[in-house]
Amino acid sequence: MKKIENCNYAVALGRELGLSLVGIAGSDIYQGVEKLILGISWQLMRAYTLKLLQQLSGSDKPITDEQVLQFVNERLEAGGFPTITSFKDDAISTSQPILNLITTIRPNAYRADMITDAQTDEDKLANAKYTISIARKIGAGVFALPVRGCERAWV
DSSP: OHHHHHHHHHHHHHHHTTOOOTTOOHHHHHTTOHHHHHHHHHHHHHHHHHHHHHHHHTOSSOOOHHHHHHHHHHHHHHTTOOOOSSTTOGGGGGSHHHHHHHHHHSTTOSOGGGOOOOOSHHHHHHHHHHHHHHHHHTTOOOOOOBOTTSSSSBO
16 A cells, blocks of 8 residues: 555655646556656656756756757757757657767767668667667766657657
8 A cells, every 4th residue: 555655646746846647646657557657757857857957057947848959959050960840850760860969069979880871660779779879978868768669769
């Protein structure tokens, strides 16, 4: 019984943090409902990242997705790379925009011959795995792992 109480408490804390937890109860976490647990996890990672960016910016105002997208596109443009339209841009599934962004931060951090043309899901998965290793190599926090069989290579 204590386990479910703890899971209910986790949901209550999530709501206090402003997470969207409609239709999620502690029993869902306890029972291991994967989709709901992934939803909570994603929101926690996003909240942490935006809070960290806010602290790094020295601002007392929350950072928005639009500001992050603007920053990414400014870096990509400055590096001579194509920009992305949103965080749902299909180009992201190839990993190339992420590698391009890494290049603007740390030139020559990866080997271009290790990147595939990303025409198949297998190619996209290989690119995603390599991109994660490069991101870790340069000290970036990695919250996502590639998943085979998804529409997008990042989950």
